[in-house]
Amino acid sequence: MTVSAPDTACPVPSAPPPGALHRVGRWCARNARWAIVTWLLVLVTAFAADKVWGGVYEDEFSLPGTTAQQGADLLEEHGSDLKGFGAQIVLEADDGLGAHRTSVEAALDELDRLPDVLTVADPFTTPGAVSADGTIGYATVRFAENPATFDPSYVDQVDEAVADLRDDHVSVDYGGPLGQLARPEAAHGLSETIGLVTAVVVLLIGFGSIAAAGLPLVTAVVGLAGGLAVLGLVAAAVTFGAAAPTLATMMGLGVGLDYALFLTTRHRGLLASGVPPEEAAGRTLATSGRAVLVAAATVAMALAGLYASGVSFIGTLGAAAGITVLVAALASLTLTPALLGLVGHRIDRWNVRPPVAEPGGGDDTWRRWAATVGRRPWLFLVAGLLILGVLSVPVASMRLGHIDAGASPMDYTERRAYDLIAHGFGAGTNGPLTVVVSLDAGRADRDEVANDVRGALSRTADVVSVSDPAPTRDGDLLTSTVVPRQGPEDESTTDLVHRLDDQVLPEALAGTGADAYVTGTTAVQTAFRDAMVNRLPWVVAVVVGAAFLLLLCAFRSLLVAVKAALLNLLSIGAAYGVVVAVFQWGWGGALFGVTERVPVESYVPMMMFAIVFGLSMDYEVFLLARIREEWLETRDNHAGVAGGLAATGRVISCAAIVMTSVFLAFLLSTNVVIKMLALGLGVSVVIDATVVRLLLVPATMYLFGRANWWLPRPLDRVLPHLDPEAPPTALEPGRRREPDAAEESGASA
Known part of the structure; x- marks a missing residue:
């Protein structure tokens, strides 16, 4: 009888089941026609609903608690002719x-x-x-x-x-x-068209394949169209500012191209290594798709942080951009794998030059650059910080204000009207102030109060003329028009509003029982500016804090999250500096169609901060996601940094050029505020894709070494896991943790 020897071999651990993203990508690729038809039906339905029930966009906002708002409310309540x-x-x-x-x-x-x-x-x-x-x-x-x-x-x-x-x-x-x-x-669609044409050229040069260049464009356009249709429907219930659709278009188109491009590039790399198209789509979503989710969530959270301003007008602008960002991410995660599955291996069949796919081991050029930084990390760290420091110098002289019609093109009727009034009556006539005096139910002597107010206003510096205080029809209010010496965007006019509110009127009415309020368009704009200055620190704290927690959960690293937040703050400072130099200092402003020096629009820094911080995190997330994959596979920090930079070098560079082109195309807008945002966002992308990604990120990660991936174990247990299938990465200080079998086989987050 033959006795078989017992099987003493160690059992091979079974592979974990595919995650949700992997299954979504594989299903969309396998059922490509269903996924595409579903998107078409959604678009048609959304457009039809927007056509029937969509709302309008208008600049309406209130500033409760401010004297400007209180004065305006009194005029409305008492039926004044100035309402x-x-x-x-x-x-x-x-x-x-x-x-x-x-x-x-x-x-x-x-x-x-x-x-x-x-x-x-x-x-x-x-x-x-x-x-x-x-x-x-x-x-x-x-x-x-x-x-x-x-x-x-x-x-x-x-x-x-x-x-x-x-x-x-x-x-x-x-x-x-x-x-x-x-x-x-305006020529509708001109900026978008320029951005798309530039994207086509960049993608064809960068990757060679017509299909590989076209798929991200199709996804981005579909996502943008769907996002704008959804925005129109939401506008029926929520009041969005007039700039909302333009801002939403900039954001939706920019991130839509980026997200689809990252997914397409990863998919082509997997195809080149022999993975079948459907499985490649699944793996793409399980890896790069996760990075897209984190990036989109970071951008959306940064934009939602604008509600911390306490001004609904600003919060809704952020919400408008956030809607198109989220729809663009949804399109990238569902429509892109469907298109990739439909095209299959034919993705490189049509080309303008030999197609270039993401190499399995990364691009040698980028790997050599990473090695160069690794040899002298302190040198590159100091160089990067100096560049950002120099660009940030103009921020110290930033002056916030409101851009009036004097900055409009000369052939606009509002500019001609502005210039005629300034020529015939003085610049201040374009921004008169309305003083509203509440007589406190008749307890104050009307004539005495009128004389006191008129005398005090007439003696105030920077006041050209004061009209006689006139009673409203019910006799409870007095109203007077004050003409400043300078125009509404001049700093002296802003100072005058504050001086009237804080000193002149309270002193003139002391002991009378009457109260006075400075209102009118110029006063409301001044109050709005003050609100933006006071609330900006809150917005910064909310946005940075939320992004820090999200990155901490996504990458399980304390230093990575802190470093990302600090570097993005530096890059935002540099973008602010460029905006101040161009628009406020006038350095090259004429090149962008702005012939006069203007202050920085009061809400631009707040909007820029939320948008730039979110977009900065995009490239940070895509780069760190690949570095983390390399780290989990090799447990070698230097190899991880070099491999991550090599694997993402070409795609991030192309994505940055595309997004910069999209933003800068909006410099064609005749709206100076849109020009400011377009230049600031475009410059921020350039800074992030060059100084931050090529110098500061690799230099700091080389210097930190294995500490990059350290997370205190108590914190690791408390934080939620955004990717439960990923292996843990927390390391105790000074303790090396050996990779387990799954990590040795190349499993990645």
């Missing part, structure tokens, strides 16, 4: 407006009959509304709603009302919000 939204109809006649008085009054009667018009002030009966030489005058029209939000066809009605006046050789221009409505219609 509503004012806009100027600016007139000029070389032979004097008096010679055309009949035509002017007839035109004003026509304007008074237009819908939403509350009152029209006759310049001939309004004190100070006709210039000293009689050639320039303005009629203030007050609207029930903000005319900037009206349909553009409303301008045609205004043009028709003043047509006879123009025929009588009187020039007519529109100022204020009516001038904003009359801006020439």
Whole structure:
């Protein structure tokens, strides 16, 4: 009888089942047509719903607790003639407006009959509304709603009302919000088209394959279209600012291209190593797809942090951009693997040059660069910090304010109206202040209060003129118009608003029982600026804290999370510096269509911080994800840094060029605020893809060594695991942990 020997071989551990992302990628590739048809149905449904129920975008915000808001509320409550939204109809006649008085009054009667018009002030009966030489005058029209939000066809009605006046050789221009409505219609889609064309060229040069270049573009466009449709539906319930769709387009298109590009590149690398297309799609989502999720979550969290400003206008702008970012990520994680599965091995069949896929061992050029940094990490660390430090120098002189119509192109009617008023009446007439005095239910003597207020305002520096305080119809308020010496965006005007609020009016009304408030467009803009300055530290704390916790959970490393947050703060400072130098200092501003020096729009630093911090994390996450994979496989820090940089060098460079092109294309916008954001975001991407990624990240990771991946065990037990299938990485200080069997076989997070 033959007795078989007992089997003493160690059992081979079974591989863990595929994770959720792996299964999603494999299913989408295997059922490509179903996934694509589903996306088409979703798009058609979303567009139809947006067409029927979609909302509009308008700049509406309130500043509760500020004197400017309190004054505006009092005017509305007591039925003042100054309630509503004012806009100027600016007139000029070389032979004097008096010679055309009949035509002017007839035109004003026509304007008074237009819908939403509350009152029209006759310049001939309004004190100070006709210039000293009689050639320039303005009629203030007050609207029930903000005319900037009206349909553009409303301008045609205004043009028709003043047509006879123009025929009588009187020039007519529109100022204020009516001038904003009359801006020439921008060439819709021009910036997006330029960004997409640039993306095609960059991707074809970088990878050679037409299909590999086209798939990210298709995914990005579909994701952007879906995101904008969803945004339109949400706008029916939430008030978004007028800049929301532009900002959402910039963000959605930029990150959509990046996310799909990273996934496509990883997929092609797996195909080149012999993995079947469906399995390659699954593995791509299990690795690079996880990085996309972390990156998108970081961007969305940074944008959501704008709600910490306490101003809904700012929070909703962040939410608008966040919607398109999340939809772009969803499209990348479902539509991209479907398209990759549909194309299969034919992805490199059509090409303009020999196709280049992500090498299995990484690009030797990038590996050599990593080795160079590794030999002198201190040198490259200091060099990178010096570059960011120099670029950040202008931040010390940053001046926040509001950009008025004086920065608009010369051929805009709002700019002509602004210049005519400044020429005929002084720059301050473009930004008058309204002083509202509440008489406290009649306890104060009206005439005495009126004399005290007028005298105090007249004696105040930087005040050109003060109108007699006039009572409202119910007699409970007094209103007076104050004309500053300088324009609304001048720093002296901002100081004047503060001085009136804090010193002049309280002293003038001391002991009378009356209260005074400075309101009007210029005062509201000043209050808004103050709110942005006061709340910026809160936004910074919320955004940095949330991103730090997310990275800590994703990479299980204390130093990696701290380093990422600090380096991104430095890169944001450098981007701020460039914006200040170009727009406030005027260094090259004319190249971007800005002919005058302007302050930095008050909410731009806050918006830039949230967006730039989120985008900075994108490249940080993609690079660190590959470094971590190499580290888990080799337990060699130097090899991990070199391998991660080599594996992502080409794709991050191409992605950075593409995203920079998308952002800089929006410099074509005629809106100076959009130009600021476009330049700041474009510069930040360049800084992150070069100085941060090529110098600071590898240098710091070489210097920290194995400490890069240290996480205190108590903290490791408390933090949630974003990827439960990934092997633990926490290391005790001074203790080496040997890789287990799964890690030795090359398992990655």
